[in-house]
Amino acid sequence: VSSKDVGRDEASVQSLLKKHKEVTEELKNYQSAIETLHEQAASLGEEDRESADVQSRLSSIDKRYQDLLDLAKLRKQRLIDALSLYKLFNESDGVETWIDEKEKFLTTILVTDDVEELAIMKHRFDSFDHEMNATASKVAVVNQLARQLLQVEHPNAAEVVQRQNQLNSTWNNLREMVDHK
Numbered sequence: 001v002s003s004k005d006v007g008r009d010e011a012s013v014q015s016l017l018k019k020h021k022e023v024t025e026e027l028k029n030y031q032s033a034i035e036t037l038h039e040q041a042a043s044l045g046e047e048d049r050e051s052a053d054v055q056s057r058l059s060s061i062d063k064r065y066q067d068l069l070d071l072a073k074l075r076k077q078r079l080i081d082a083l084s085l086y087k088l089f090n091e092s093d094g095v096e097t098w099i100d101e102k103e104k105f106l107t108t109i110l111v112t113d114d115v116e117e118l119a120i121m122k123h124r125f126d127s128f129d130h131e132m133n134a135t136a137s138k139v140a141v142v143n144q145l146a147r148q149l150l151q152v153e154h155p156n157a158a159e160v161v162q163r164q165n166q167l168n169s170t171w172n173n174l175r176e177m178v179d180h181k
Contacts, residue, residue, distance in 0.1 A: 006082035
């Protein structure tokens, strides 16, 4: 629960979250052992039950257990933050790859006077227009993810803003190229 490793991609974070869940379940299982210790202490004679040694040990166990629970909660939040960040990056990378491909496509289009070539080009452009609309919703998803991460004050907020701005800039450049063609 004290590990600083939050993975390097979405799959590794998923794996770490699974392991963390197992550790958290194991940690929760110790609650009954701690309760048993308290019951045993309560069943001691009054002098032993109230002794500084027994009280200090029980208090120490309770504090250390609570510290572990707090660390586990913090670790889970860090893993969830990392997962959200990697999801944003994956979505953004997918859209940017698509944009790069379409920018190349647009630069290869040559306007011609040939009617057959124009018909083929129009068909390709109509198909491209449908893809643009579908990708516009993916850009909106990335922007929504980014807004959500910023709203909860994600620890990597600067990276989120940078990635969001980069994607929106690339998307706007593509739209300008489309309008030009």
